[in-house]
Amino acid sequence: MGKAPCCDKHGVKRGSWTPEEDEALVEHIKKHGEGSWRTLPKHAGLQRCGKSCRLRWINYLRPGIKRGPFTSEEETNIIQLHALLGNRWAAIASQLPGRTDNEIKNYWNTHLKKNLHHHSGGTKQPCLSPHAGIVKSESPSTRHMVQWESARVEAEARLSMESSLNNSWSPAKTCPDYFLRLWNSEVGESFRGLKGRERVGESHSLVSQASTPSSSSKLESCSDASLHLKNTVQEQISSCKPKLEYDTGGSDSGNYEYLDTSDSAFKQYLDMPDEDIEFLDHTDSFLNPPDDDEEEDDRCD
DNA sequence: AATATGGACAACCGCATCGAG
DNA sequence: CCTCGATGCGGTTGTCCATAT
Secondary structure: OOOOOOOOOOOOOOOOOOHHHHHHHHHHHHHHOOOOOOOHHHHHOOOOOHHHHHHHHHHHHOOOOOOOOOOHHHHHHHHHHHHHHOOOHHHHHOOOOOOOHHHHHHHHHHHHHHHHHHOOOOOOOOOOOOOHHHHOOOOHHHHHHHHHHHHHHHHHHHHHHHHHOHHHOOOOOOOHHHHHHHHHOHHHHHHHOOOOOOOHHHOOOHHHHHOOOOOHHHHHHHHHHHHHHHHHHHHHHHHHOOOOOOOOOOOOOOOOOOOOOOHHHHHHHHOOOHHHHHHHHHHHHHHOOOOOHHHHOOOOO
């Protein structure tokens, strides 16, 4: 397929897998288990490179792979997870049993991206910025960053508040399970940057910095930034029911821009009814947590 | 019926990260 | 601490197929 082969080269088959190859790969993994992808092709009698075998197994042959169209629930989860995690498809996939990162990535690129954009009426111009007051005069990249971070702040605040309220949680409250579970999962950990891998959107934003506070000054900047974002988000949501969307044109990586879309898409995106915005008034509490030696992790909550 | 076009999906590539030596 | 191989991940591309012209 166009490019030079990554792994050598001569005698290595490429392209679609045949049923015979699939069978050989499955049989080999059944006997010897996963791993050792480098040597697997030789041992399995396959003329494929190890990476190709691994990909084939993970995406199509592995037991438990769910095929078929995505449900609306899965779609909603993908949208919300993407708002939280960005293009971290593996992390998103870990929250969708039976779905692979590749499948989700393809689904996003071919369905969700397009559908969200469709609501913009075809224009790529942001007709209604969520932060019109502060954003319009800034560069597109800055605008992207601020817009994107506002969504993240909302999601993070939501998760944090729900987590902090967990003890007194009313079962009647809205869907705490999903986000709470997510927040306490590896995805939440990834999101909080516990492993020091801050890759979401490559945006070295104030909030991102604040997610890895190493000093009180960072906490302060975190607070300032989030308060700023909080205010703009509140203003936007309360005043004009924003329509937001990704600008998915061109390079997708880290290039997020809200454009207008439907109200439902916006709600789906943030899943935040107006009345639930109140928690934003409490963002200070998660941005400036009480001293706790246990909280030396790189996070802000 | 033939051809063009676009969407969907499978597969590949390059880079980042991890871990062993 | 450094190097290097193995693995994982995300972006991109190629191919197939359906639909439009």
